[in-house]
Amino acid sequence: MSRLTRQVWAEVSLDHIAHNVQQFCTLLGPRCQLMAVAKANGYGHGALETAYTMIANGTNWFAVALPEEGVRLRRGGITAPILVLGAVSADELEVCVTQDLSVTVFEPHIARRLSQAAVKWQKPAKVHIKVDTGMGRLGLLPEDFGELVELVQSLPGLDIQGVFTHFARADAPDLEYTQWQWSRFQKVRQELAKREVPVPYFHAANTAATLFFPPARLDLVRVGLGLYGLFPDKRRPLDLRPALTLKTRVAFVKRVPGGSAISYDSTYVTWKETSIVVLPIGYADGLARSMSNQGKVLIHGTLCPIVGRVTMDHTLVDVGNLPVKIGDEVILIGSDGQNEITADDWAHWMGTINYEVTSQLSARIERVYT
Template identity: 75%
Template sequence: MSKLNRSVWAEVSLDNIAHNVRQFRSWIGPNCELMAVVKANGYGHGALETAYTMIAHGTNWLAVALPEEGVRLRRGGITAPILVLGAVGADELDVCVAADLAVTVFEPHIARLLSAAAVTQQKLARVHIKVDTGMGRLGLLPQDFVNLVELVKSLPGLEIQGVFTHFAQAEQMDLSYTYWQWERFQAVREELRARGIAIPYVHAANTPATMFFPASHLDLVRVGLGIYGMYPDARRPFELRPALNLKTKVAFVKRVPAGSSVSYNSTYVTAKETSLAVLPIGYADGLSRGLSNRGHVIIRGTFCPIVGNVTMDHTMVDVGDLPCVIGDEVILLGTDGNLEIQAHHWANLLGTINYEITCMLSSRIERVYL
């Protein structure tokens, strides 16, 4: 454990990351490669620190959203193939070529500029061409796809390493939209086959598709959420272990009488004499203000409610008659015996998804790797 600068920290279990990678590896079988999605600082877990573990346990590829995220991995010594999933700007192409980052391409202009950058650097630029089968985000429509593939094939300095698509609702119980996207993707693959174009890596599946639609595994799966031990919904096709615990220490405790108002706007007033614990964490750390008067923390093996409005740097909890003292450990995300608070619990309270919860944890929170 590294030295802590502040009494708020996120413990990231590399053992649990390794476990999750092994679970996905055995789920997808030996003929499918695993691409771990480590964008947004590894969904808040730390991209580089977790990437070493992922690779050591059978991850073949990494994916990022931004070229600079890929460059950071390269600087950290990562030699595995890296795919930039996001839209790369014209002024970022040189960096991608220099750092051997595969680029997602979905329009001719960027393809031409990337080719020019590769020729200038006398290197090969690897390209994954993206088709939008129904996500409505990046990717060109199926009817335009094969023409772009032909163009990229004709440009010097480019190698088509993959073609891919992305599912919009693979976490739904009703997979009919996913099947529809799949059919459109199959048609694209058919057309490539008919033109005699062989593509080394054809891919589509994110975490939910990997779990709930195994036919979509193809040559590789792009897994983010699940690698960090979170599930897309309540189904548990195999066991994953949450990799992140968020903790702090009680900064101050005071006994207050009935009728005491707590925090801005006095949204909580104590009904009886009680003890309030002040936690040195607030919305600037990623503890959403939406958890005011709704969320709980665990102190001394007991759920304690967050009371009053969460403030920028501090949050109050009503600890009742617990013998709570300054310095007591507080679990905001994690488990203690049978008690558990996970990202999806916060997500339910906040009307969002677990993806957002760990991404929200700000850079003020030190990540400690166990």
């Protein structure tokens, strides 16, 4: 394990990624493939660096948000099919064709421009048409769907590879809304069958639906969060292992008297003599300012509170009388065998969800693969 010298790093366990992929494979029938959602640099874990492990353990497809994320995977040697989930601009269509990235299509202009790019490069462009069954984001409403399908079928160079939808609330214990979205998607499938439109891949399930709504395990499932070992909800129906551990080292430690104000705005004042530790990580790294006076870190096996405002490059911790020295290792996310701080804890402290915690760990943090 070789590292640069910055004293903040994320260890990503490829064994845990492999294990998580295998766990999801146990849920899937023989005709259902696994698409690993690797957008936002694999939810902060390193899209390319984790991709080979994912493929070796049963992943068939990748999904990204942006064409450039797909290009990065292609340049890294990934030959598996890649679907761009996000809205692609007209300027990005040629690269999708040349790099064999499947494009999400939900409006006629992009369908036409994609067809032109396919004809220009004499390469079929793979299309996944997106239906909005209730997410209210990208995709056509089911009632507007037929026209676009006809257009895509009529345009040269376009190959309908898939039709999909996205659930808005599959992580909720009450699946009523998911059922409703599902019934709308079923109608779309029936309509396409009636029109005899061949669709190799119907897909709908994200991590939550794959775990909690088995009917949605269609021709493939699009799993992101779960492959990195995190859950979209408190329920734990599968043995998943968090792949990411975030660590740093103490940059400075100072004994201060009671009544000392700590960090910007003096929001924390020591009430007795104590040791304040400076960690070389701040909100520019993804340790959000909202964790000021909220979060904890693990030092010498003890959970110690983050005190005062988190700043751009530094975070302060009150370690009391622990004998902490410069250079001591600190666990920010992860376990020391006794205590654990999870991405879910961070989400709670930050007032957000675990997705945001790992995906916002910035490029300043080196990822080390173990």
